[in-house]
Amino acid sequence: MTATDTILSPQQLSAADPARRQRRTAWMLTAPALALMVLILLAPVAIAAVLSFTNYSLGNFGFDWVGVENYDKLLTRSTYAKMFTATFTYVLTVTPISVGLGLGAALLINSLTRLRDLYKTIYFLPVMATLIAMSIAWEFMLHPTIGVVNQTLAKGCGTWVETLWPWLAMHCAEGMPLWLGNRRYAIWVVCFVGIWQGFGFNMVLYLAGLTSVHRELYHAAEIDGARSGWERFRLVTWPALGPTTVFVVTISSIRSFQVFDTIEAFYPIGAGPGKSAYVMMFAIFEKGVEQNLIGIGSAITMMFLGFVLMITLIQRWLVERKVHYG
Amino acid sequence: MAGLILRQIAKTFGETRVLRGISLDIADGEFVSLVGPSGCGKSTLLRIIAGLEAQSSGEVLIGGEDVTGVRASDRNLSMVFQSYALYPHLTVGENIAVPLRMRQLTAAQRLPVIGSLMPGARARGREIAGAVSEAARTLDIDGLLERKPGQLSGGQRQRVALGRALVREPAAFLLDEPLSNLDAKLRVHTRAEIAELHRQLRATFVYVTHDQVEAMTMSDRIAVMMGGEILQCAAPGVVYDDPEDLRVAEFIGSPKINLLPADVGDGGRLSVMGHPLDLAVPSGARGVRIGLRPEALVVADAGAPLVGRVVHFENLGSDLFAQVAVPGLEDRVVLRASPRMRSSLRLDATVALSFDPAAALVFDGAGKRLRDLRRPAANRHREAVL
Amino acid sequence: MTREWWKHLVLILGALIVIAPFYTMVSYSFKSPGEIDRGEGGFFGRQELMVDEKCVKLRDPNRDDIAAASARFPGMDDNAIRKALASEAEADCSMRPAVYNYSQAFTQAPLLRYLANGVIVTLSIFALQVVVALPAAYALAKLRFWGREAVFGLVLFCLLIPVHAVALPLYIGLAKLGLTNTYAALVVPWTISVFGIFLMRQFFLTVPDDLIDAGRMDGMSEFAIVWRIMLPTAIPALLAFAIFSVVAHWNDYFWPRIVVTGNRDLFTPPLGLREFKGGADGSMFGPMMASATVIVTPLIVAFLLAQRRFIEGITLSGMK
Structure with a gap:
């Protein structure tokens, strides 16, 4: 390792030594990242896995093993049935609609000759905005009396709109809906805000996907006899957007699983009327952090990780399968 | 169909x-x-x-x-x-x-x-x-x-x-x-x-x-x-x-056609580099240029219209293209020769090039082809003398 | 244009729904409580002078005030002086609703402190992410070493784990270490960005090896290569990643909500907003929307100024 060493064996210098030195520096360069990955991502998963079989609480010195009791509760108690219902309602509503709207908006915007950037900017605004602030703004808009939504609906009362729309007629008679307080609407309002916030993101990804579709393909499709816009969409656009779609669906569903801000903003306690918006993240927060029921919180965490893992594995499988695209 | x-x-x-x-x-x-x-x-x-x-x-x-x-x-x-x-x-x-x-x-x-x-x-x-x-x-x-x-x-x-x-x-x-x-x-x-x-x-x-x-x-x-x-x-x-x-002549053909500016003399007689040719155009033509395909040029004795120095060779095996720098011409003149002539065409050698007037393509100032070419009377006389 | 009108119609309707809550937020931040209640006043409200009742109550003159003021109002009895003082206070406490809302936003809660916290937390997170991710990404992309595939496999595996999902065990760990309610708790879990490593590695793969070899020939150590060659070439990618990271953590609500309890000094803007909402009665809607506007504005303005870069940054995750 001294200067004389290197002078004495130049061959060693050129072959073995740099490789070894490179190996050592490589490990030094990756060590911090590795350590943090283990500490912050892997260890917590392991800890959650272990704690999910205990009745541990913060502040207690010990804990008891309770076997699968926590998981058993998750699968049998009605609170958790509500949790799964709310979570899957949210994910299965927000994902397809925000993906569909994102695709629709992207196709419309892409076919325009002017004002494209303006629409793109506007639709992307919610993605940037602090969700909790915007949730509060939505809360005002949906306010039963002073909210603009009900005020607008009330304007339809007594006009021809009422006759065409029985739902409105009913509410004109009985009073406008309590959007956030009504069990029938609560989760759908939360879904709506989720879609409002997320579809611009999908739109931008689809717009990027559309620019990669070769223009000559559309010409070829035209020459080949694809006469309608729908046929060209089926023959060229949709297959070309396949990889984008797989990705957009994955990321949308993972984001939907993580919904929390909206629900905490609307319902600081209780997650909506009759726990109708009791999603998993909220349950983790409420059980694990607020009520210090770490065992059950960990079990929900493990379930949550299981769902996310499943979605990602499906995505990777789809991507692998279509590796020969393009 | x-x-x-x-x-x-x-x-x-x-x-x-x-x-x-x-x-x-x-x-x-x-x-x-x-x-x-x-x-x-x-x-x-x-x-x-x-x-x-x-x-x-x-x-x-x-x-x-x-x-x-x-x-x-x-x-x-x-x-x-x-x-x-x-x-x-x-x-x-x-x-x-x-x-x-x-x-x-x-x-x-x-x-x-x-x-x-x-x-x-x-x-x-x-x-x-x-x-x-x-x-x-x-x-x-x-x-x-x-x-x-x-x-x-x-x-x-x-x-x-x-x-x-x-x-x-x-x-x-x-x-x-x-x-x-x-x-x-x-x-x-x-x-x-x-x-x-x-x-x-x-x-x-x-x-x-x-x-x-x-x-x-x-x-x-x-x-x-x-x-x-x-x-x-x-x-x-x-x-x-x-x-x-x-423009067609220039676009088609590789190497490109050689273009030589020509002067129009008495009776429409053309001359290149001060060298009179056996070609005449209708009087009034201006900015006349003569196009010569590389294969139209031949190595000749001194006294030929173009004299220059060989500056570059491109030997394609079947063909040999020589680039000749002629003093007074902006572009190099390209000549096609058979590889057998390689020995006579040395780099830096001075060569004289002539061509058959019939192979010359004559264009007017606007680039249109002039087809109404005549052989000047005086020339016929000189030819007879020679 | 003629055949496009229906597309514009659809898109404009959509745009109205998208913009509506922004409009409401900003509009409420300008209006007086009465206007909000009655839903009138258009976008800006009428901006009529309004009296801040709390301010008036604070200046309710007591015996000493009256005694002190008697010099200013010669020949008046105490009651008249009290009235005069009260009307003075009322005059001083009346202001335009917009001014009222925004001044309340900053005085009712330490909003500036929250904003400063937001800046500190987001910037430290980004800086630490770069310090950790960049060398690792370089090693994974450009150095040959035993175990490289395994490390990269680990990175790919960790991409599956959203930090929010493991919030509970992280919270337990931080609580055990006594770190809850500290800046560290806000920052530490985000220092490792597996996505950042992945992204930077993909970027570094496109940097020619010759550049690195040239650096080595010039006598640079591997560390020097990371910071003096790779970092500058990665600036565009880093900028996009910076936007991705800053937007995510400025807006993050879940994690601060878990690890910061009660200690207002550590509140990030979203937490501050929630606190505001918790204590707000009808008269505070204006100030609450004013602080919401203040919190949302920086990113929106930055976005409007550099749209392309922002869209690129936020959708980075789409470039896998």
């Missing part, structure tokens, strides 16, 4: 006039190349024929029928694109089948899975499969039918694109620079194949290229386009030997 007629096709994009009134008759079964530098409007013209773009004025007739306003999918044309434009998610076989499926199957029959259960779908499907395998055999790609375009080489993709074009019997084939993405060797090979295919199918081919060699080797006629106009449309030999326009 049908002929194509273009009448006064013009196209403007905003302020720019891309095509300025193009008229061209293409006979049934003819192979016509549109050749010109990039931006000359040749691709736009092809796309107007295809119906992918609308002309600003003028009309396109296919098989005698005006197709203005008829959309591309209804014109019954096949097209091979520069990028091949293969559908990346479909196999080679499916790609070739697309034009048939789109035309011969109903929307219901095309549905995935259920489609094949529709009445008549099976029989049609078999017909299509037969046509696809026949096209694939013609192009020698029957082994690739199950592959996706992403797994093919450039040459193979090119064949698939051709296959998709010839799987049905279109009124004409349109080819938009189909060889430009191939490597040089494959290009030469495919060139011959396309020409053979044309002979075999006896179909109308319109071929767009910027490569004059492709145009020269494959076509019945070449339409040389520049600045949105067809400068000349004639058989390859005619375009080369007898160009109508200086």
Whole structure:
């Protein structure tokens, strides 16, 4: 390792030594990242896995093993049935609609000759905005009396709109809906805000996907006899957007699983009327952090990780399968 | 199969006039190349024929029928694109089948899975499969039918694109620079194949290229386009030997034609570098230039019109091109010689070059070919003396 | 344009729904409580002078005030002086609703402190992410070493784990270490960005090896290569990643909500907003929307100024 060493064996210098030195520096360069990955991502998963079989609480010195009791509760108690219902309602509503709207908006915007950037900017605004602030703004808009939504609906009362729309007629008679307080609407309002916030993101990804579709393909499709816009969409656009779609669906569903801000903003306690918006993240927060029921919180965490893992594995499988695209 | 007629096709994009009134008759079964530098409007013209773009004025007739306003999918044309434009998610076989499926199957029959259960779908499907395998055999790609375009080489993709074009019997084939993405060797090979295919199918081919060699080797006629106009449309030999326009003469031929400024003397007699020639032009011609193909120049004794120094050789094996710097000329003069003459043409040697006046192409100041050439009377006298 | 009108119609309707809550937020931040209640006043409200009752109550004159003021109002009895003082206070406490809302936003809660916390937390997170991710990404992309595939496999595996999902065990760990309610708790879990490593590695793969070899020939150590060659070439990618990271953590609500309880000094803007909402009665809607506007504005303005970069940054995750 001294200067004389290197002078004495130049061959060693050129072959073995740099490789070894490179190996050592490589490990030094990756060590911090590795350590943090283990500490912050892997260890917590392991800890959650272990704690999910205990009745541990913060502040207690010990804990008891309770076997699968926590998981058993998750699968049998009605609170958790509500949790799964709310979570899957949210994910299965927000994902397809925000993906569909994102695709629709992207196709419309892409076919325009002017004002494209303006629409793109506007639709992307919610993605940037602090969700909790915007949730509060939505809360005002949906306010039963002073909210603009009900005020607008009330304007339809007594006009021809009422006759065409029985739902409105009913509410004109009985009073406008309590959007956030009504069990029938609560989760759908939360879904709506989720879609409002997320579809611009999908739109931008689809717009990027559309620019990669070769223009000559559309010409070829035209020459080949694809006469309608729908046929060209089926023959060229949709297959070309396949990889984008797989990705957009994955990321949308993972984001939907993580919904929390909206629900905490609307319902600081209780997650909506009759726990109708009791999603998993909220349950983790409420059980694990607020009520210090770490065992059950960990079990929900493990379930949550299981769902996310499943979605990602499906995505990777789809991507692998279509590796020969393009 | 049908002929194509273009009448006064013009196209403007905003302020720019891309095509300025193009008229061209293409006979049934003819192979016509549109050749010109990039931006000359040749691709736009092809796309107007295809119906992918609308002309600003003028009309396109296919098989005698005006197709203005008829959309591309209804014109019954096949097209091979520069990028091949293969559908990346479909196999080679499916790609070739697309034009048939789109035309011969109903929307219901095309549905995935259920489609094949529709009445008549099976029989049609078999017909299509037969046509696809026949096209694939013609192009020698029957082994690739199950592959996706992403797994093919450039040459193979090119064949698939051709296959998709010839799987049905279109009124004409349109080819938009189909060889430009191939490597040089494959290009030469495919060139011959396309020409053979044309002979075999006896179909109308319109071929767009910027490569004059492709145009020269494959076509019945070449339409040389520049600045949105067809400068000349004639058989390859005619375009080369007898160009109508200086720009045609310059564009066709490699190495480029040599251009010498000529002075017009008494009685229209031309002289080059102060050396009188046995050529006279109608009086009043100005800015006359003489075009000489490299093979028109011969090494001569002193006293020839051009004297210069050999500055560079390009030996292609079969041919030898020598670049000669002639004092007073801006461009080097290129001379084609046989490699046997290599010994007499040393680098830095001074050579004298002469040419047969009959081989000289004379252009006026506007670049138009001057055909009304005479031999000056005085000259005949001198010749007699000599 | 003629055939596009229906597309514009659809898109404009969509745009109205998208913009509506922004409009409401900003509009409420300008209006007086009465206008909000009655839903009138258009976008800006009428901006009529309003009296801040709390301010008036604070200046309710007591005996000493009256005694001190008696010099200013010679020949008046105490009651008259009290009235005069009260009307003075009322005059001083009346202001335009917009001014009222925004001044309340900053005085009712330490909004500036929250904003400063937001800046500190987001910037430290980004800086630490770069310090950790960049060398690792370089090693994974450009150095050959035994175990490289395994490390990269681990990175790919960790991409599956959203940090929010493991919030509970992280919270337990931090609580055990006594780190809850500290800046560290806000920052530490985000220091490792597996996505950042992945992204930077993909970027570094495109940097020619010759550049690194040239650095080695010039006598640079591997560390020097990371910071003096790779970092500058990665600036565009880093910028996109910076936007991705800053937007995510400025807006993050879940994690601060878990680890910061009660200690207002550590509140990030979203937490501050929630606190505001918790204590707000009808008269505070204006100020609450004013602070919401203040919190949302920085990113929106930055976005409007550099849209392309922002869209690129936020959708980075789409470039896998």
